Amino acid sequence: MQAKVLITLKNGVLDPQGEAVLHALDNLGFDDxxxxxxGKMxxxxxxDTNADTxxxxxxxxxxxxxxxxxIEDYEVEIL
Structure with missing residues (x-):
């Protein structure tokens, strides 16, 4: 069985890495x-063979x- 966990910053928490990516995208001409x-995955x-467990x-x-x-939220997906 496989699980995927998506971890993101909570709303209101500053994201300096996101700001750096936004700035870099703008510099590359992606100003939209x-x-x-x-976050991270x-x-x-x-x-385990039981999805609930x-x-x-x-x-x-x-x-x-x-x-x-x-400071982070997470979502779990069982595949």
């Missing part, structure tokens, strides 16, 4: 982009290590 937010190969385990992983829940 109004904003950029940078993590793929996990799991030995896998989701619970991945959410625990996010809470303990994968995401900084003070």
């Amino acid at each position: 982009v109004d904003g950029v937010r940078v 993590i793929e996990l190969d799991l030995s 896998a989701r619970t385990r991945v959410e625990k992983m996010c809470e303990k290590l994968l995401a900084n829940t003070v």
Whole structure:
């Protein structure tokens, strides 16, 4: 079983990396982009065979290590 975790900054948290990408895009002539937010996507190969159990385990992983829940949100997709 595989899981994908999408981690993004919470609304209201400044995103300096996103601002740098926005500035670079503008310098390259892509001036029609109004904003950029940078996140990360993590793929996990799991030995679990039950989707509910896998989701619970991945959410625990996010809470303990994968995401900084003070400033980041996460979404889990079980495939």
